[in-house]
Structure formats: C-alpha cells, structure tokens
Amino acid sequence: MKNMLSEMHEGLQSDSQSSLKMIPTYVTKLPTGKEKGVTYAIDMGGSNLRILKITLDGNGGIETGHTKTIQVSFPTSVQQSNAEVIFDFIVDAIAQLINNEKVKLGFTFSFPILQTSINSGYLIKWTKGFIAKDVVEKDVVELLNTAMIKKGINAKVNVLMNDTVGTLLTGSYQQVNTDCCIGLILGTGSNTCYWEKIENINAKKLKEPVNASGMIINMEAGNFGSRRIDQDMPLTKWDHTLNRQSNNPDNQIIEKQISGFYLGEITRLIIIDLIRQGKLFSEFKNSKLKFDEPYIFETKDMSAIEIDHSPDLIIIQKLLDDFGIKKSTKEERLFVQKISHLVAERAAALASTQLAACLIQMGKDQKDVVVAVDGSVYEKYPNFKSMMDHYLRLLLNHSKVKLVLAKDGSGVGAALASFIYQ
Secondary structure, three states, rough: OOOHHHHHHHHHOOOOOOOOOOOOOOOOOOOOOOOOEEEEEEEEOOOEEEEEEEEEEOOOOEHHHHHHEEEEEEEHHOOOOHHHHHHHHHHHHOOOOOOOOOOOEEEEEEEEEEEEEEEEEEOOOOOOOOOOOOOOOOEHHHHHHHHHHHHOOOEEEEEEEEEHHHHHHHHHHHOOOEEEEEEEOOOOOOOEEEEEEHHHHOOHHHOOOOOOOEEEEEEEEOOOOOOOOOOOOOOOOHOOOOOOOHOHHHHHHHHHHHHHHHHHHHHHHHHHHHHOOOOOOOOOOOOHHHHHHOOOOOOHHHHHHOOOOOOOHHHHHHHHHHHHOOOOHHHHHHHHHHHHHHHHHHHHHHHHHHHHHHHHHHHHOOOOOOEEOOOOHHHHHHOOHHHHHHHHHHOOOOOOOOEOOOOOOHHHHHHHHHOOOO
C-alpha cells in the first residue's frame, strides 16, 4: 500500500518514472442522481460494440422501458483493417439507433489513450486484437466525428472516457447521497480511477487549464509493480513464470495477479509444477496432460472448484478428469481447492490494497465512502466481495467502505457524462 502511494505521488508529478500513468481524464463533474432525460453512448470494448439510448429517471435509476441497445461484434476482418473501416463500422451501428436527431454521444473507448480534453484523446496503442496502425497517435473522437459527418449522421461525441471512469460515474449516479469516489474494474483486465484534487496534479500533466477543484484520475493501475519487480510487492516463482511467458513481459504486474485473464493460469502453473515434482497426482508425473497447455485452465474453473461442497468433491474430480487427471484422492482434491482459494484470496487482498491507497491519498481512509466495482471477477467469483471487505477492514481498521456493483458501468457512465456535459 505504501509503495503504491509512492508511485501515485510520482505519477501525479510526471509521466517518466512511475509505473502508474495517473492520466487526467478532464471529468471534473460527478452525477448527483437527479439527472433526468434521454442520453446516448457508444461503448467500445474488445470484441463488442454497443450503442445505447438511455432514459435517466432523475432518482438514480434508469427507465428500463425506454432504454434501447444495439450490440454488434467486431469481425476479425474489421479488427485487422484500417481506420476508415473501423470507424465506418461504428457509424453503421450508430445509424441503427440514431436517425436524423441531433444528439450528443458519450464514448467509452476501452483502449490506452492519452486524454487531452474532455472530448479528445490519442490512441497510445491497440490491444484486444486490433492492429490498425493508422489510428495509433490519432484523436479517436476526431476520427469518429469525421466518419459520422461523411455518412450524414447528425451526432457528435462530447465526452471521451474509459470503462473505469464510466464505472465511477455510474456508481455515483446510482448511490444517491453517498460519497462514491473510486471506480474499480475487476474483470478480464483490471484498473482503478479515483477523485483527485486539482492542486495535487502537476500543471505540466494537464494539456489545457482546468477550472475546477477536482478531477477523476485514471491510474492505469494494472501496471503497478512493473518498475521495481519483486520490490513493490511479493512475487512467487509462478508469477515470474507467468510474466516471462506472457505477451507483455515486465508489464501489468499487479494485473497478472488480480485479473480474470490470469488467475486460472497462476493456479494451473502451481498445480502442474507440483505434478511434475511428483508432489501431487504423482502417478501423472511423467504423463502428457491437457493441463500442460497454457491458459487452458480458466478463472471460471476456479469458481467451480471454490463452490464444490459435495462430500467427495465430485465437481473437482470431474474437472480434473476433463484435464486428463483421471484419478485423485479426496485429500488431493481438497489441496487443489485450497490452491484455487489462495490465488483468489490474494487477488482480493491486492485489489483491496489499491482501494486503501486511493482512500489514503484522498484523505478519506476513515470516512464513509462507496466504491463502484464492475467486472466478472468481482461479480461472479464466489465470495470475492466478502474477501475484499475483510482485507479493507484489516488495512483501514474499520468497515466504512461500501463496495457496490455498478453493472454495465462503462456504457451507462458514458451516457451520464454526455448528459452532464451537454
């Protein structure tokens, strides 16, 4: 927690040293819960694109009967094409929901961007299968607005953000009369954002003057631990193996310990190591197993293991069976369950550490606050919330922090921001 705070302070001063980018988002207003009316958003994640029309009810909720969503998947051919094809594809989806209305759009763009204002940001690099080089270092809002003009769509993007910021805004809208000041994504990947005083942000980091008392900072928190590997937080030999074999060695170190993409792989590496040493399922020590395949074992498999309370742990036996381990003792199955639980519990502890660091930075570590969380690990992994509650109590010596699920925060948050900044 102390190491993270140190990196946060450095990241707020400059972009050079810290493993945390601490990116200004230029979002200087939070919803009150009283917002009422129709608003629109684009939510561009990895493989899916959603266009939303949302009616805010003015009481922290959404009028479900007046909400429309267009969802399409990006074909691989589009992901691997160029700027024109990608943005024309997005505009074609927008056209299914917006006809000739003159509307403002919030744009959640869940890729690394250098934000330069509330409605402009330059793509730093593509992730999640996209490769179009002619978008890198370009303003994605300008590209989208130009594509809409070309196709005769009378709409314009007025807010750009990522999914973590959207989650914080959604939580702030839904949790009326509370201090919702942190957004956390715990899904395939992981990131955190929080509310920071303008005076704590070095003016050199701001691309334009900001006339406000505070702003949401996008930490790009998943990269913590990448600057001083093995010093900022403890790593096991299995963490080192995973990092070395990943497609981004020595990057996103904490994300590799807490996000859904990696938890199953850590568990697999531990189990296969013990098998090869003859310490677990010893008769398979020299066998070729399906379990040898990287990333074959997923976080959802850990969830199934975690909830097996049958007398002989038959769910675990069936799962092991599927991976080529046809024979096991009950003690071995219990041991596998323990490994899974420890990997998940460490993830909950580290995620809680991020939140505690943010609360200390804001001076709110002893106050009643709400943290908005979205993502499959938090939502679906058994008892993940209660494990986080436990570690927050240990770190802060109280239980005033309320974790709330901000479901679908990325899309709703962009729609909210568009409404607020009209």
